[in-house]
Amino acid sequence: MKIADITRQALLDHATDVFAESGFEGASVREITRRASVNQAAINYHFGGKESLYRDVLRLAVAALSDASLLDENTIDSVSRDEAVRLFIRQQVTPLLKHGQIGRYLRIFAWETLAPTPVYRDFIASERLPIMDQAEKIVRRFLPAGAAGEDITIATIWLTQQVTPFIRHYDTLSKPPLSLKIDKGFIEQLAADLGRMAVAALSVRSTLSPDITAQDSSLLPVHNSRNMQRSKT
Amino acid sequence: MKIADITRQALLDHATDVFAESGFEGASVREITRRASVNQAAINYHFGGKESLYRDVLRLAVAALSDASLLDENTIDSVSRDEAVRLFIRQQVTPLLKHGQIGRYLRIFAWETLAPTPVYRDFIASERLPIMDQAEKIVRRFLPAGAAGEDITIATIWLTQQVTPFIRHYDTLSKPPLSLKIDKGFIEQLAADLGRMAVAALSVRSTLSPDITAQDSSLLPVHNSRNMQRSKT
DNA sequence: ATAGGTTTTAAACGGCTCTTTGAATTTCAA
DNA sequence: TTGAAATTCAAAGAGCCGTTTAAAACCTAT
Numbered sequence: 244m245k246i247a248d249i250t251r252q253a254l255l256d257h258a259t260d261v262f263a264e265s266g267f268e269g270a271s272v273r274e275i276t277r278r279a280s281v282n283q284a285a286i287n288y289h290f291g292g293k294e295s296l297y298r299d300v301l302r303l304a305v306a307a308l309s310d311a312s313l314l315d316e317n318t319i320d321s322v323s324r325d326e327a328v329r330l331f332i333r334q335q336v337t338p339l340l341k342h343g344q345i346g347r348y349l350r351i352f353a354w355e356t357l358a359p360t361p362v363y364r365d366f367i368a369s370e371r372l373p374i375m376d377q378a379e380k381i382v383r384r385f386l387p388a389g390a391a392g393e394d395i396t397i398a399t400i401w402l403t404q405q406v407t408p409f410i411r412h413y414d415t416l417s418k419p420p421l422s423l424k425i426d427k428g429f430i431e432q433l434a435a436d437l438g439r440m441a442v443a444a445l446s447v448r449s450t451l452s453p454d455i456t457a458q459d460s461s462l463l464p465v466h467n468s469r470n471m472q473r474s475k476t
Numbered sequence: 477m478k479i480a481d482i483t484r485q486a487l488l489d490h491a492t493d494v495f496a497e498s499g500f501e502g503a504s505v506r507e508i509t510r511r512a513s514v515n516q517a518a519i520n521y522h523f524g525g526k527e528s529l530y531r532d533v534l535r536l537a538v539a540a541l542s543d544a545s546l547l548d549e550n551t552i553d554s555v556s557r558d559e560a561v562r563l564f565i566r567q568q569v570t571p572l573l574k575h576g577q578i579g580r581y582l583r584i585f586a587w588e589t590l591a592p593t594p595v596y597r598d599f600i601a602s603e604r605l606p607i608m609d610q611a612e613k614i615v616r617r618f619l620p621a622g623a624a625g626e627d628i629t630i631a632t633i634w635l636t637q638q639v640t641p642f643i644r645h646y647d648t649l650s651k652p653p654l655s656l657k658i659d660k661g662f663i664e665q666l667a668a669d670l671g672r673m674a675v676a677a678l679s680v681r682s683t684l685s686p687d688i689t690a691q692d693s694s695l696l697p698v699h700n701s702r703n704m705q706r707s708k709t
Numbered sequence: 710a711t712a713g714g715t716t717t718t719a720a721a722c723g724g725c726t727c728t729t730t731g732a733a734t735t736t737c738a739a
Numbered sequence: 740t741t742g743a744a745a746t747t748c749a750a751a752g753a754g755c756c757g758t759t760t761a762a763a764a765c766c767t768a769t
Binding site: 286 | 755756757758760761
């Protein structure tokens with residue numbers, strides 16, 4: 244491996260760290276190059292600027308998330324819809340363990356959902372995020388066939404965002420006063436709990452779902468009521 | 477009203493905007509003072525610095541969220557647990573409408589959950605956020621009496637984070653290609669859907685909950701299984 | 710070994726950041 | 740009205756930002 248490739252790789256690696264910690268704007272090229280133990284001008288020489296470096300990190304992120312995916316085009320339809328949800332949740336929870344790997348990428352995307360950078364906008368405009376397609380595919384199996392596009396969008400966003408709070412609250416969980424140990428057992432349980440809750444939540448959106456509680460009669464079964472209840476503005 | 481109070485109020489108001497848009501670090505005193513049409517030094521004169529201004533904004537935020545709360549100590553226990561969840565969800569969804577009001581505060585807290593500022597850490601260390609207390613109180617009504625503290629924490633975080641994705645994705649929803657109209661009807665429906673899903677999700681955590689779906693036999697009722705399944709590390 | 714291209718380095722540039730300063734202005738009470 | 744206090748203002752200070760530059764060091768192939 245050429246020496247230039249080593250610094251290039253070091254830059255990508257530490258840039259991922261810093262971008263995950265502070266977001267694109269909050270990250271400084273000085274901090275990145277310092278951690279990578281390379282000269283400050285290295286980013287501009289190897290990548291052409293901070294933005295291009297970030298673009299490459301985003302590219303690696305989607306690639307890594309695709310590789311780590313438990314679901315592909317085939318399995319997503321060959322398993323039960325409940326199992327699909329559980330797999331979808333699990334593939335997002337497990338990165339909490341491997342801290343040096345995919346967890347950083349999820350944090351970068353968390354920054355982008357809060358305040359999208361122009362780089363990110365360009366990025367998703369060109370290549371779609373597979374995670375969104377997966378979520379939509381799964382959601383469609385729960386919603387009625389004639390569900391409105393808005394219903395699907397809302398449910399899709401909802402599903403994709405079920406795990407990210409725990410990515411974001413990683414520090415809250417692992418540090419005092421909670422000091423939870425984020426080990427394999429914890430991850431397993433978290434995946435199981437979240438999967439179960441997600442299945443239950445999506446099931447009430449389905450016309451097939453039974454009444455979910457006996458102690459609240461106002462919870463009538465829903466039949467794609469979205470459009471019926473809109474205000475007539 | 478004294479003139480000094482007018483600029484002070486203008487600073488607080490526009491600071492809330494900028495902090496909500498860009499977070500604490502991303503916000504600049506130049507931008508705030510420019511929007512407030514006051515001198516750049518005004519923040520330091522009236523508040524003593526950017527940090528103190530932010531502290532005051534946070535103070536106003538928790539106060540406003542408390543005022544806008546549909547739940548207080550009394551009602552949270554006087555209604556059914558399902559109704560409590562729905563009210564909790566609704567009180568967070570409605571700010572999506574009143575853009576100039578509470579929505580900004582929720583966005584500020586969204587920034588803080590992603591990367592807490594020292595100011596925020598100090599802040600919550602002194603006075604607890606009522607929303608967390610509410611969520612925990614509600615969650616406890618769903619979990620078994622002997623539930624582990626970790627289970628409660630996880631479920632509490634989960635409940636508080638059910639709405640924020642939609643606060644964050646406000647632009648995604650309202651702008652092309654979706655271009656959803658965020659009107660009263662939409663908010664009502666969103667609150668209803670999220671409320672129903674949240675109740676369903678929390679119900680499966682309860683020993684009282686019935687089986688929620690017939691097509692997946694692996695979904696057995698759960699009995700506070702968290703501790704039983706932990707790895708023996 | 711040497712020439713030629715690649716990579717690294719230190720320094721500087723221009724622009725933005727928050728804060729400080731001291732004078733000019735406005736406000737308000739005597 | 741006058742004088743002291745409160746407030747506003749323009750300017751400058753000190754520091755970090757991303758980027759550019761040109762010289763130095765390094766590799767590699769002849």
